[in-house]
Amino acid sequence: MRLSGQxxxxxxxxxxxxxxxxxxxxxxxxxxxFTVAALTIDYNQRHAVELESASRIAAAIGVSRxxxxxxxxxxxxxxxxxSGEAVPKxxxxxxxxxxxxxxxxxxxxSLALGFAEASGAxxxxxxxxxxxxxxYPDCRPEFVxxxxxxxxxxxxxxxxxxxxxxxxxxLAMTKADxxxxxxxxxxxxxxxxxxxxxxxxxxxxxxxxxxRLRAKGYAEADLPDPTRYADMPR
Numbered sequence: 001m002r003l004s005g006q007x008x009x010x011x012x013x014x015x016x017x018x019x020x021x022x023x024x025x026x027x028x029x030x031x032x033x034f035t036v037a038a039l040t041i042d043y044n045q046r047h048a049v050e051l052e053s054a055s056r057i058a059a060a061i062g063v064s065r066x067x068x069x070x071x072x073x074x075x076x077x078x079x080x081x082x083s084g085e086a087v088p089k090x091x092x093x094x095x096x097x098x099x100x101x102x103x104x105x106x107x108x109x110s111l112a113l114g115f116a117e118a119s120g121a122x123x124x125x126x127x128x129x130x131x132x133x134x135x136y137p138d139c140r141p142e143f144v145x146x147x148x149x150x151x152x153x154x155x156x157x158x159x160x161x162x163x164x165x166x167x168x169x170x171l172a173m174t175k176a177d178x179x180x181x182x183x184x185x186x187x188x189x190x191x192x193x194x195x196x197x198x199x200x201x202x203x204x205x206x207x208x209x210x211x212r213l214r215a216k217g218y219a220e221a222d223l224p225d226p227t228r229y230a231d232m233p234r
Contacts, residue, residue, distance in 0.1 A: 011035040011064065012123040012167070013116040015108055018053030020192040020214060021127030021170055024178050026061050027185040028169045029125045037121060038066040039112050043073040043101070045081045046197065053193040060191060069111060078102045080196075087197040089207035096135050097209060099196050105138035109147055109166070116164065117155050124151075125167045132175040132217060134209045144168050175217025183223055190226035199230035206231035 012034035014026045029036050038061070040054040051068065058066040074082045080098040081087070088097050105128065112124050128139040137143065148166045152158030170178055182189045194214045195204035204211045206229035215233035218225035 010123060011037050011119070011121045012125050013037050013039055013112050013119070013121050014063075014125040015112050015127070016040050016054045016058060016063075016066070017127075018050030018055075018057060018193050019127070019210075020182065020189055020194055021129055021178060022054075023057045023061075023127075023187055023189070023192045024181050024185065025125045025127035025167075025169060026057065026063075027187050028181070029123075029167070030061055031185065034123060036061055036063045037115070037119065038063045039108075039115055040066065040068045041108050041111065042068055042070045043082065043104075044071075045073075045101075046087075047081065047193065047195060049198050049202070050193040053191055056191045057187075060188065067115065071107075071111075073101060073104075073107075076102065087205075087208050089197075089205070092134060092209045092212055094135070096137065099134060099209065100136050103138065105136075105143070106147070113151050113155065113164065117157050122157065122162060123165050123167060125169070127170050128168055129170045129173060129175075129178070131172065132213050134213075141168075141171060144171065174220070175213050176220035177217075179217045179221040179223050183221075188226070194227070201230075203228050203230040205229070206233045 012029045014029050014036050016022045016038040038058045077083045079101040081101055130140050133139050151164040194210045196208040196210050197205045199205045204227050212233045
């Protein structure tokens with residue numbers, strides 16, 4: 001049986017990091033008529049301020065349930081987001097940067113899938129983007145298609161024909177497109193957090209890949225950027 005909200009709408013599990021992309025994905029799920037159940041993973045990342053953003057966004061979206069799940073990926077390491085390694089600030093390059101967290105979206109989607117199956121939801125939303133991004137392999141269409149197949153093979157619901165749908169509404173959007181969608185949806189993008197290496201005073205650093213991509217998106221969208229930067233991205 002599929003989980004429904006009070007109005008009878010189907011529930012979608014949305015991976016809500018607290019970033020701009022996940023905020024827009026949640027807003028689009030709500031606009032599509034889903035009741036939103038949000039899952040945030042506290043993986044002990046250095047930019048844990050985004051967890052506060054996720055809570056604010058969940059309240060603003062009006063989710064039916066918000067789970068913040070602790071999962072300490074610093075025990076694995078392998079990323080500048082889960083270790084003491086410096087976050088790169090030299091600009092977006094062609095190589096996969098050290099901010100890549102090994103298999104993060106595979107891990108997170110697996111947890112969202114478990115939450116969805118346990119609760120009766122069959123729709124999952126994730127804000128991955130394969131255009132203006134840092135080149136992470138688990139943001140590509142091929143990864144999403146492979147996980148879609150996995151979801152149906154690895155679950156009781158899928159085997160019994162009650163298939164899951166992985167929604168990636170931002171996959172082919174530019175950051176400018178995403179900024180425009182936030183504006184169109186009436187979402188306060190200032191609630192979201194993108195920076196990989198927060199500066200004192202609750203500021204985005206302005207120099208990491210994520211800050212540069214966010215600022216580029218707002219500039220190209222010709223929208224005012226609500227982000228407070230320690231250094232203006234360039």
